Amino acid sequence: MSDFWSMGGYARYVWPCFGFAGIVLAWNLWAARRSLSAARRRAARALAMAASEGAS
Amino acid sequence: MWTWFYKLASPPYVYGVAAALIPWLLGTAALAIGYGLIAGLGIAPPDYQQGEAFRMIYVHVPSAILSVTVYTIMALASAVALIWRIKVGHAVAAASAPIGASFTLLTLVTGSLWGRPMWGTYWAWDPRLTSELILLFLYVGVMSLRSAFEDPSRGDRAAALLAVVGVVNVPIVHFSVVWWNSLHQGATIVTLEGPKMPGSMLWPLLSMWLGFMLFYGAVLCIRVQGEVLNRERQSAWVQEAIKS
Amino acid sequence: MTVGAWEAFWLIVEREMRLSFRRPEQLLQPLVFFLIVTTLFPLGLSLQLSQLRDVAPGVLWVAALLSSLLSLDSLFKSDADDGTLEQLVLSGQGLTIIVVAKTVAHWLVTGLALVLVSPIVGTALGIPTSAFATMLLSLALGTLTLSWLGAIGAGLTIGLRRGNVLLSLIVLPLATPLLIFGAAATERAISGTSTAGALYFLAALCVLTCTLAPFAAAAALRITLE
Numbered sequence: 001m002s003d004f005w006s007m008g009g010y011a012r013y014v015w016p017c018f019g020f021a022g023i024v025l026a027w028n029l030w031a032a033r034r035s036l037s038a039a040r041r042r043a044a045r046a047l048a049m050a051a052s053e054g055a056s
Numbered sequence: 057m058w059t060w061f062y063k064l065a066s067p068p069y070v071y072g073v074a075a076a077l078i079p080w081l082l083g084t085a086a087l088a089i090g091y092g093l094i095a096g097l098g099i100a101p102p103d104y105q106q107g108e109a110f111r112m113i114y115v116h117v118p119s120a121i122l123s124v125t126v127y128t129i130m131a132l133a134s135a136v137a138l139i140w141r142i143k144v145g146h147a148v149a150a151a152s153a154p155i156g157a158s159f160t161l162l163t164l165v166t167g168s169l170w171g172r173p174m175w176g177t178y179w180a181w182d183p184r185l186t187s188e189l190i191l192l193f194l195y196v197g198v199m200s201l202r203s204a205f206e207d208p209s210r211g212d213r214a215a216a217l218l219a220v221v222g223v224v225n226v227p228i229v230h231f232s233v234v235w236w237n238s239l240h241q242g243a244t245i246v247t248l249e250g251p252k253m254p255g256s257m258l259w260p261l262l263s264m265w266l267g268f269m270l271f272y273g274a275v276l277c278i279r280v281q282g283e284v285l286n287r288e289r290q291s292a293w294v295q296e297a298i299k300s
Numbered sequence: 301m302t303v304g305a306w307e308a309f310w311l312i313v314e315r316e317m318r319l320s321f322r323r324p325e326q327l328l329q330p331l332v333f334f335l336i337v338t339t340l341f342p343l344g345l346s347l348q349l350s351q352l353r354d355v356a357p358g359v360l361w362v363a364a365l366l367s368s369l370l371s372l373d374s375l376f377k378s379d380a381d382d383g384t385l386e387q388l389v390l391s392g393q394g395l396t397i398i399v400v401a402k403t404v405a406h407w408l409v410t411g412l413a414l415v416l417v418s419p420i421v422g423t424a425l426g427i428p429t430s431a432f433a434t435m436l437l438s439l440a441l442g443t444l445t446l447s448w449l450g451a452i453g454a455g456l457t458i459g460l461r462r463g464n465v466l467l468s469l470i471v472l473p474l475a476t477p478l479l480i481f482g483a484a485a486t487e488r489a490i491s492g493t494s495t496a497g498a499l500y501f502l503a504a505l506c507v508l509t510c511t512l513a514p515f516a517a518a519a520a521l522r523i524t525l526e
Contacts, residue, residue, distance in 0.1 A: 007111070008108030010109040010173055013112065013170065014109060014112055014169075016169060017169045017170065018112075021115040021119065025271060028158055028275045032155075032275045035282045036278050036282040039282035039286050040282075040298060046289045050290075186476070190476055194473050197466075197469045197470045204460045204461070204463075204466055210523060214523050217452075217516065217523060218470060221516055224474075228477070
């Protein structure tokens with residue numbers, strides 16, 4: 001098992017490599033979700049403004 | 057079939073399709089990446105020259121392919137948007153840019169980490185590395201240009217033109233190892249004699265590639281929903297979409 | 301009075317040249333910048349003239365690139381500011397002819413000027429006179445290509461806040477092949493090896509840009525102006 005972790009001595013290159021890949025994938029999901037909720041909020045706000053303008 | 061194309065130009069249709077696709081794309085991506093990681097890290101034998109270090113191929117190559125593919129998709133979507141004035145094209149281009157940029161960065165970083173033990177250096181000014189770096193700059197340029205305009209529709213069109221102009225770099229990235237004497241290795245998968253890699257090493261790689269592509273599809277769908285909403289805020293269908 | 305395309309081209313080129321020479325200080329600025337930047341490198345690196353020769357092609361080209369970028373701002377900006385650009389667009393001459401005329405005129409007063417000054421700079425950097433022919437040719441081709449790439453960038457960034465930063469961000473990545481092959485050509489000329497490959501590549505890039513860029517630049521103007 002420790003053979004696996006040491007990756008034939010290249011551990012300090014291989015694991016950061018996969019680690020950074022994981023970070024990039026995670027960031028993509030997080031940032032995409034964040035931009036979608038921001039867009040939703042903006043659309044809801046525009047809707048609310050239009051509704052209040054229509055009422056007044 | 058052409059009616060399907062027409063539907064693709066319709067923002068509410070795209071919004072709906074994107075929403076529906078996300079779980080499927082994410083699920084299959086997870087499976088493909090999962091298998092790729094397990095087989096790539098645990099089952100594939102070590103390379104006779106590079107030892108265990110070769111395993112970095114399982115993130116480096118898929119992200120490299122993706123960095124270039126996403127730019128091409130962004131350029132195609134931009135061209136469609138400019139030529140036929142289909143706004144959804146701008147939404148796809150805007151959504152793709154940050155994803156592609158992140159994969160380009162991943163390619164450069166993983167390549168650098170792989171280069172250190174293999175070539176003895178974290179960086180070299182060789183044609184492939186340089187053109188990949190330029191690709192990152194092009195992505196950043198497209199994103200900056202889009203956001204620099206007060207009028208979002210103008211920003212979309214300007215960014216679209218830049219994306220199309222910059223697509224010239226894509227063949228350069230790809231063919232750099234063929235046209236010049238490069239430190240970076242040449243083609244090993246798509247060659248005239250077939251793949252130069254044994255199956256046990258190749259299958260996890262193909263699976264990771266597929267997984268990354270499916271992942272891009274999923275993230276694209278999430279972002280496209282937001283981009284479409286931003287561009288169609290005033291429309292009636294948005295009201296329904298927001299309430300649900 | 302309707303004017304043919306050729307006549308329109310020459311009229312615009314003439315106008316641009318006349319306007320440029322009315323303010324000679326504006327013409328000199330990029331040249332002076334070119335000279336200053338090339339002086340900075342030897343001072344900063346404190347090399348002997350013979351060692352300087354090794355980095356000279358690269359330094360020359362980076363300096364030429366940066367000075368060209370500096371001058372690109374003026375390509376469309378002043379005309380856009382006072383409304384002349386819109387008048388030109390409305391004149392019905394076809395945006396492409398206008399763009400070609402403006403860019404060619406711009407190159408004549410900036411790029412060509414750089415090329416003519418380059419022997420002085422080359423000598424200061426230790427480039428032997430035997431390499432001058434290649435140096436001049438590569439700079440001529442390179443600055444012309446750069447003017448075209450700059451026209452696309454300038455068209456896209458007219459009137460934007462911090463447009464020049466964005467302009468550089470757009471143009472520099474596209475211009476890197478120029479830098480690589482231009483410097484390589486001059487370097488080969490210095491070391492006496494064959495410059496043909498690099499020069500052919502530069503020429504190819506130039507032809508590609510000269511044929512396609514006018515349409516891209518015209519499209520860029522249409523996007524920013526309409």
